[in-house]
Amino acid sequence: MDWLAPAAGVAIILFLLRDIFHTLGHPEGQGSLSRFVLSTIWRMSRLRVGRLARLTGPVALLSVIIVWGTLAVMGWALLxxxxxxxxxxxxSGSSAGSSNHALDALYISMTTISTLGFGDIVPAPGWLRIIxxxxxLFGFxxxxxxxSWVLQIYPALARRRALAIRLSLLCRTELxxxxxxxxxxxxxxxxxxLSTNIIQARVDLSEYSxxxxxxxxxxNTSLAATLPYAAELARIxxxxxxxxxxxxxxxxxxxxxxxxxxxKTRFPHCDANVSELLSAFAADHGNRPKS
Structure with missing residues (x-):
């Protein structure tokens, strides 16, 4: 039965690697775990209003990173x-060997993945010296x-807000x-x-869901609120x-x-036409479309 824990650890690590790859490395991809965490935080944020609701994105991003780190520590601890x-x-003098073995494994995993390396517990000669x-290396x-993920997301958000401000200004000038x-x-x-800017926003949303x-x-800085005005300009x-x-x-x-x-394909919107989808997008972000 000693193989059950290492097998579970390997499964967790492989699942985590797959999720990280699909979230960060795969074009237009998003891992199932990260998507679940992000969407759950998003649904919970609807119960909040004001400034707390504005923190939904950073909190969701931080939550994904914490979940990844926790699973990595647990996976190697099981190994x-x-x-x-x-x-x-x-x-010498350490009482770790006589304490709870599960806690010792967790401690070893945490100090190793964080590269602290206190040196009070080191692997004996064998395959553990490779693991x-x-x-x-995985922790680093x-x-x-x-x-890198965070540094890529915020420029995309800046481009999105710049487009929203442009549309807001065009609305004020009654274009x-x-x-x-x-x-x-x-x-x-x-x-x-405007078409070029919206295409860029589409690429950003596709690559950084x-x-x-x-x-x-x-x-005025919400693309969800201002984008319906672009549809009105196209119609006229x-x-x-x-x-x-x-x-x-x-x-x-x-x-x-x-x-x-x-x-429509990546997020929970099932409306039929462009106008309805844009209205649902605005409502989902708690804004009324500009017109």
Whole structure:
């Protein structure tokens, strides 16, 4: 029966590696565990209002990292457990060998993965001398990838907020009332630039799905609140007598369709058309669409 604990430990470690790969390394991917943690925190956040709700994204991100670290410690602790205390050498005067063996295994795993290396418990000659350095390398790699993850997410959030502010400013200038100007040569370029920005937001949401769970309380910086205005611009521009305006409006509408396609397939939105999906997106983030 001594093989049960190591087998469970290996299974946990392999599952964790798979989840990390699908979350961080696979294009347009998200691990099942991280998705469960993120969506659970998101659902719980609906019970909160105000500033606490704005912390949903950072808290969800931190929760995923904590779950990863906890599972890693537990996985390697299960590997060590059957070999405590005979597979390790204890420092003179240490009482660890006479204490609870499960706690000793957990202690060894925690000190190894954190690369603290107190030296009071070291592996005896054998395969354990290979396993423990591997855990230390895993701990260092886990720290590196999680820091990289955070550094990749926040630039994507900044681009999303910049697009939201741009749409908010266009709404304040009442751009929709000027799209009927057949002599304008600048307005089609405005719609074309919006299409480019929305395409970038679509790529960011596809590659960094966790950005969906970051909520902006200010409607002027919330893409969920301002994006319906882009749909309104596309609808009005499509009726223009100017061919360039119609082309730019159709391109904007296609960009919105691609963006809402990600919402429909990757997140719990089952609405049929672009307008309904954008309204559901705004409602899910606690905002009213700008119009």
């Amino acid at each position: 060590y457990w059957p070999f405590v205390p005979t597979g390790f050498v204890y420092a 423990t350095p591997l855990e230390a 790699a886990l720290l590196t990838v999680t820091v 929709h009332t000027r799209l009927g100007d057949a002599n304008s040569v600048l307005l089609p370029g405005v719609l074309d630039l 966790e950005t969906y769970y970051f909520r902006d309380d200010d409607p 521009g499509a009726t223009s007598s100017q061919s360039d305006m119609r082309l730019a409006a159709n391109l904007l509408n296609c960009a919105l369709e691609d963006f809402t396609g990600i919402l």
